[in-house]
Every structure is written in C-alpha cells, then in structure tokens.
Amino acid sequence: MKSKTVFSEKLRADILQLKAMYPIAQSALIPALHRVQEEKGHLEPNSMLEVAQLLGIPPIEVMKTGTFYTMFHHKPVGKYRVQVCVNLTCSMLGGRHLLSHLEEKLGIKDGETTSDGLFTLIGVQCLGACHEAPVVQINNDYHSLVSEKKLDTLLSSLRSGAKR
Amino acid sequence: MSEPMKTLLAPDRNPSLEKYLARGGYASYQELFKKSPKEVVDMVSTSGLRGRGGAGFPTGRKWSFIPEKSQRPKYVVCNADEGEPGTFKDREILEGNPHLLIEGMVACGYAIGSNQGYIYIRGEFYAGYLRCVEAVKEARAKGYLGQSINGKFAFDIIVHRGAGAYICGEETALLDSLEGERGQPRLKPPFPAVEGLFRGPTVVNNVETFASVPLLLINGLDWYKSFGSPNNYGPKLFAISGNVTKPGVYELPMGISFKDFIYKTAGGLPKGRTLKAVIPGGSSTSLLLPKQIDIPLDYDSIAKAGSSLGSAAIIVIDDSNCMVMTAKILTEFYHHESCGKCTPCREGLSWIEQIYHRLESGQGKASDIPLLLDLCDQIVGNTFCPLADGAVPIIHDTIIHFRSEYEAHIAGKCCEQKH
Numbered sequence: 001m002k003s004k005t006v007f008s009e010k011l012r013a014d015i016l017q018l019k020a021m022y023p024i025a026q027s028a029l030i031p032a033l034h035r036v037q038e039e040k041g042h043l044e045p046n047s048m049l050e051v052a053q054l055l056g057i058p059p060i061e062v063m064k065t066g067t068f069y070t071m072f073h074h075k076p077v078g079k080y081r082v083q084v085c086v087n088l089t090c091s092m093l094g095g096r097h098l099l100s101h102l103e104e105k106l107g108i109k110d111g112e113t114t115s116d117g118l119f120t121l122i123g124v125q126c127l128g129a130c131h132e133a134p135v136v137q138i139n140n141d142y143h144s145l146v147s148e149k150k151l152d153t154l155l156s157s158l159r160s161g162a163k164r
Numbered sequence: 165m166s167e168p169m170k171t172l173l174a175p176d177r178n179p180s181l182e183k184y185l186a187r188g189g190y191a192s193y194q195e196l197f198k199k200s201p202k203e204v205v206d207m208v209s210t211s212g213l214r215g216r217g218g219a220g221f222p223t224g225r226k227w228s229f230i231p232e233k234s235q236r237p238k239y240v241v242c243n244a245d246e247g248e249p250g251t252f253k254d255r256e257i258l259e260g261n262p263h264l265l266i267e268g269m270v271a272c273g274y275a276i277g278s279n280q281g282y283i284y285i286r287g288e289f290y291a292g293y294l295r296c297v298e299a300v301k302e303a304r305a306k307g308y309l310g311q312s313i314n315g316k317f318a319f320d321i322i323v324h325r326g327a328g329a330y331i332c333g334e335e336t337a338l339l340d341s342l343e344g345e346r347g348q349p350r351l352k353p354p355f356p357a358v359e360g361l362f363r364g365p366t367v368v369n370n371v372e373t374f375a376s377v378p379l380l381l382i383n384g385l386d387w388y389k390s391f392g393s394p395n396n397y398g399p400k401l402f403a404i405s406g407n408v409t410k411p412g413v414y415e416l417p418m419g420i421s422f423k424d425f426i427y428k429t430a431g432g433l434p435k436g437r438t439l440k441a442v443i444p445g446g447s448s449t450s451l452l453l454p455k456q457i458d459i460p461l462d463y464d465s466i467a468k469a470g471s472s473l474g475s476a477a478i479i480v481i482d483d484s485n486c487m488v489m490t491a492k493i494l495t496e497f498y499h500h501e502s503c504g505k506c507t508p509c510r511e512g513l514s515w516i517e518q519i520y521h522r523l524e525s526g527q528g529k530a531s532d533i534p535l536l537l538d539l540c541d542q543i544v545g546n547t548f549c550p551l552a553d554g555a556v557p558i559i560h561d562t563i564i565h566f567r568s569e570y571e572a573h574i575a576g577k578c579c580e581q582k583h
Contacts, residue, residue: 022322023237023362024344024362026343026344027342028344030324030327030341030344033327034287034325061344064345064346065344065346068329068346068347068503069287069326069328069329069347070328071287071288071327071328087497088249088250088447089249089405089406089479091493092406092481093406125247125249125330126247126248126249126330126497128247128251128254128255128286128288128289130405130406130477130479131403131404131405131411131412133405133411137288140290142291
C-alpha cells in the first residue's frame with residue numbers, strides 16, 4: 001500500500017518508540033494520539049491513518065479509540081483550550097457563571113473557537129481539584145480559585161503573548 | 165536516619181529523591197525482601213487495608229486471588245484515573261509524593277510475582293504525569309526500579325496517560341483503555357486477577373492503596389492498626405470541598421468524628437450559612453442529612469448511616485443550594501460520561517437529564533417526580549458496571565428528602581438559582 005506521510009521524521013520516530021514500549025502495539029495508541037495532537041493540534045483522518053500504519057493496526061481501531069475520549073479533537077481548536085469545570089463543587093462556587101461570562105466575552109458558545117483561532121471554550125467535567133474551585137484548565141495548566149476578573153487578566157495576557 | 169516515614173502526604177510536598185531518601189524513603193524494601201511473597205500478602209490481609217479507590221475491597225484478599233503460577237506475565241496496575249466528582253486526594257500523591265507510590269507498586273509486584281507495573285493516570289493530570297515519569301526515571305537510575313532491585317527482584321513501571329473518560333476509573337474499562345481500546349467495562353468473570361491486562365493475572369489498585377503499603381511494611385501491623393477500628397484501620401486521606409471555609413486534602417486516622425471534621429478541621433460553613441446535606445464519599449454516594457453526621461468517619465459507620473465512604477470525598481452543601489439543580493448538574497455529568505454500552509445507562513440518563521432541563525426551565529410536570537423515581541428503579545442493578553448505579557443516589561435522595569423543592573420547581577416558584 002502506498003501512502004503519503006503527513007508526519008515529520010521526529011513524530012514517526014516517537015510513535016515507533018512508544019510502540020516498542022508495550023507488549024502489544026495498540027497499547028501505544030492513546031499515547032501516540034496525544035503526541036500527534038501535541039504537534040498538529042487536532043486529529044485529521046490522514047493523521048489517524050498514518051498512526052494505524054505505524055502501529056500496524058487497522059485504521060478502524062484508531063478511529064474507534066480516537067473518537068471515544070474527550071481530550072481528542074477532530075476539528076481545529078484554538079491555540080488555547082480554555083476548559084471550565086462545570087461539575088458540582090465548581091458550579092456551587094461559580095464555575096458555570098464563569099463559562100457564561102466567557103461565552104459573552106469571547107462571543108462564542110461552549111465548544112466553539114474564536115475566529116482568530118486563539119481560544120476554544122470547553123465546559124468540562126470534574127478536573128479533580130475541587131478544593132481550588134472554581135477551576136479552569138488552560139491547555140495543560142490548572143488555574144485555581146478563578147474569578148471573572150482573574151480570568152479576564154489571564155486571557156488578555158495570553159492574547160498579548162500570542163501577538164508577540 | 166531520621167524517624168521512619170509515617171504519612172501518605174509528603175511534609176515537604178514534592179521532595180527530590182535525595183530528600184525523600186533522607187527521611188526514610190525506600191526503607192520499606194529492607195522489610196519487603198526479608199519476607200516471602202506470601203508473607204507480604206498475609207501482612208496486607210492482616211492489616212485490614214481496604215481499597216482506597218471507592219469500593220473498599222480488602223487489598224490483601226485482592227492480591228491473594230492472583231494465581232501463583234501463570235503462563236502469561238502478571239501485571240500490577242495503578243488506577244490513577246481519579247475522576248469521581250469531589251475527589252482530589254490521589255493527585256496529592258501523584259504530584260507530591262510519587263516515590264511512595266513506586267515503593268508500594270514494587271511491594272505488590274514482589275508479593276504477586278509480577279515484574280511489570282503500569283500507572284494509568286487521567287489525561288488531565290499533566291503535571292502529575294510528568295512528575296511520575298520523572299520519579300520512575302530517578303528510581304531506575306538509583307536501582308529502586310529495574311533489573312535488580314536490592315539484588316533480588318526485577319520490576320519496572322510505565323506511566324501511561326488516559327485521554328478524558330470517567331469510566332476508565334472502572335478497573336476493566338481501565339484495562340481496555342490501557343490496551344488502546346475504548347474504555348468500556350468488560351464482562352466479569354473472568355476477573356482481572358485471573359485474566360486482566362494482556363490477558364495476564366492483574367492487580368488493579370488505587371494510588372492511595374499502593375502508597376499505604378510501604379508505611380505498613382516500615383512501621384508494622386501494630387502501628388497500622390493503632391488507627392481506626394476493626395475493619396476500618398489505617399491512616400487515610402480525606403478530601404473535602406464545597407461550602408466549607410478550609411477545603412483541602414487532610415490525612416487523618418480513620419474513625420475521627422465526621423462532624424468535627426467538617427466544623428473544626430475544615431473550618432465549618434461560610435458565615436451565616438447552615439448545613440443542608442453532605443455527600444460523604446464522592447458524587448456516587450447517598451446524601452447524608454445534618455442529623456446523620458454525628459458519627460465516626462469510617463467505612464462501616466457511613467455504611468450504617470445509609471451511604472458509603474467511597475473515595476472519601478466529602479462535598480458539603482449549604483442552604484444556599486437548590487437540590488434540584490444539584491441533582492441536575494450531577495445527572496449531566498453521568499450522562500456525559502456514560503460509555504454507551506448499556507441501554508439503561510445510555511438512554512435512562514439521557515431521559516433523566518431531559519426531565520431536569522424541563523424542571524429547570526419551568527416546564528416541569530407533576531408526573532415528573534414519580535417518573536424520575538421509576539427511571540431510577542429501572543436503572544439500578546441493570547447495567548454492566550456501577551456508573552449508572554452511582555448516578556441514581558443524588559436523584560433519589562433529593563426527591564425523598566427535598567421533595568418540596570421539586571414541587572416548587574414544577575409550580576414555577578423555585579429558586580432563582582440558574583446554573
């Protein structure tokens with residue numbers, strides 16, 4: 001089968017290295033998809049095909065797993081994924097108000113991305129940091145005891161950082 | 165060497181390996197390798213240590229189910245998919261004391277005859293993931309993991325990230341996820357002890373469970389049993405959040421007063437507020453009312469009061485909260501996290517969520533209350549795994565104890581609270 005690679009040499013090598021860590025190749029699938037997403041932002045069909053080829057597993061397996069987990073994106077997402085916890089403790093302490101505040105401020109709904117490609121807003125389930133509620137996770141970083149004001153400052157600093 | 169280590173939480177959060185060693189880190193290996201594997205299993209059984217993930221199953225018994233001889237390799241899997249709403253204790257060990265977890269997993273590997281461990285950590289815990297990866301490397305470099313631990317035993321650990329799915333906290337869903345599949349629970353039997361990861365005999369334990377073992381090995385049975393009461397021994401992590409002034413993770417002996425924990429340790433409720441209800445063990449456990457919390461905080465006392473200690477995640481709810489909205493929020497969570505395998509869970513929770521949205525928008529009907537209770541009845545016990553069973557208590561209990569709030573919603577009069 002002739003297939004065109006969409007991955008860099010480094011990414012291919014990393015995935016093959018992950019594959020070698022496990023007794024079965026498919027165990028490397030979720031780590032591999034994380035790695036692809038780190039580099040490409042989201043999981044395109046071509047990327048998933050190439051992961052299947054590198055791991056030597058059927059493409060359908062990649063599709064099945066890739067579409068099950070909430071952290072994998074299948075459409076382009078913003079440079080910053082703003083993930084607001086909407087579970088119980090955070091909601092009791094204002095989490096859902098933060099989400100509405102951001103919807104209004106950014107002019108997008110939960111799940112959407114701003115037209116400048118900077119922010120994707122996502123209401124998420126419990127992040128396991130309820131003593132710091134309300135919690136917002138931006139990409140991999142947790143932000144605790146978040147208020148509207150704190151969030152506004154955070155977003156504008158990200159925005160000015162992105163311009164530089 | 166200083167005092168032997170006695171706590172699950174590192175006093176100096178996230179110590180370097182050097183500092184960890186200086187306060188007695190990895191000393192449990194000396195005790196471990198003095199014993200035969202069977203003696204280790206027996207010691208864990210005698211200690212009464214119960215799984216800290218939520219089910220409270222006796223850890224020693226779980227280890228004893230692993231067959232001595234097996235054609236396939238055996239595995240030790242750490243469930244670090246901490247995701248039960250209200251629960252945030254394991255994160256403290258993953259980020260703040262990862263070497264204690266490694267020590268505990270090595271002890272389990274030695275006890276059951278396994279040479280390979282996996283830490284399955286939820287994808288969102290990126291800092292914890294990086295810290296565990298680093299800790300495993302540090303341990304390998306010093307011979308605390310690897311081909312020849314104390315010249316006696318080979319054991320290594322791979323840290324594996326999940327990607328966002330509450331269901332992977334269920335041990336067989338976790339194993340499927342670790343094999344690169346969708347995280348959906350497996351039919352049992354066979355149980356993981358017989359056929360688990362890669363079809364080999366497997367122990368799956370919670371982070372805190374593994375971390376408890378080195379403390380037991382170092383300090384002995386008498387010390388361990390000096391905490392709590394029979395069937396409820398040991399030091400324990402409690403996470404408390406919601407309407408209290410000092411939320412956090414507290415390490416306490418099992419069996420302390422539940423009431424004191426809320427009002428003294430956790431600082432009590434915000435000024436002017438009164439207690440409405442408490443979720444004692446994570447969102448899947450039954451509500452306790454203010455009159456029910458004058459009890460010791462341990463597995464058996466909470467069970468006797470009609471709930472469960474679960475993951476020891478206490479959510480305190482004060483009188484500013486609408487209980488219909490509380491149930492709605494958790495229903496949205498369970499519906500979102502249903503893996504879709506069983507109809508009662510997938511369809512039932514979707515239906516229940518629609519009813520709550522109706523109640524929220526003032527479109528509720530009087531028939532909705534019996535309908536909710538009927539749906540709960542049809543879900544409990546009729547699914548593959550406990551996810552849907554965990555969704556029901558908050559619905560059922562809020563109707564039973566706070567029915568007037570549902571009626572007010574239906575009459576279009578309730579709370580102004582919108583979530």
